[in-house]
């Protein structure tokens with residue numbers, strides 16, 4: 001017989017979890033080219049990539065970040081070097097998280 005607890009556990013398991021922006025930042029390999037010092041995110045040791053600290057960038061709105069990662073926006077006439085690969089939900093979560101970043105330490 002199903003108890004109330006079993007039912008609520010089933011409900012929880014079925015609720016889609018909103019993707020976590022900070023986790024996506026690492027899993028989508030943004031850390032290959034970016035650090036976020038204000039969040040304690042470091043670029044890999046010994047990398048040959050040009051590392052851009054995102055906590056040192058101007059504050060941006062989530063919508064702008066989203067468009068930039070889709071290469072619909074530019075910085076000084078140039079689109080972002082890497083195109084975002086993932087679902088629209090992931091892009092949403094990542095852009096929202098990036099818009100919350102505080103200036104770096």
Ligand code: HEC
Pocket residue numbers: 025028029030031032033034049050052054057058060065068069075076078080081082084085094098
């Ligand atoms: C191949 C290297 C590379 C990868 C991978 C990369 N970026 Fe970038 N990104 C750059 C460079 C270089 C700039 C600086 C561009 C400029 O200033 O013209 C930049 C700039 C940015 C900016 C700042 C724009 C501004 O001026 O405010 C954001 C936000 C950003 N990247 C997010 C991301 C995210 C999110 C990911 C992962 C999905 C990612 N980047 C992956 C190289 C990369």
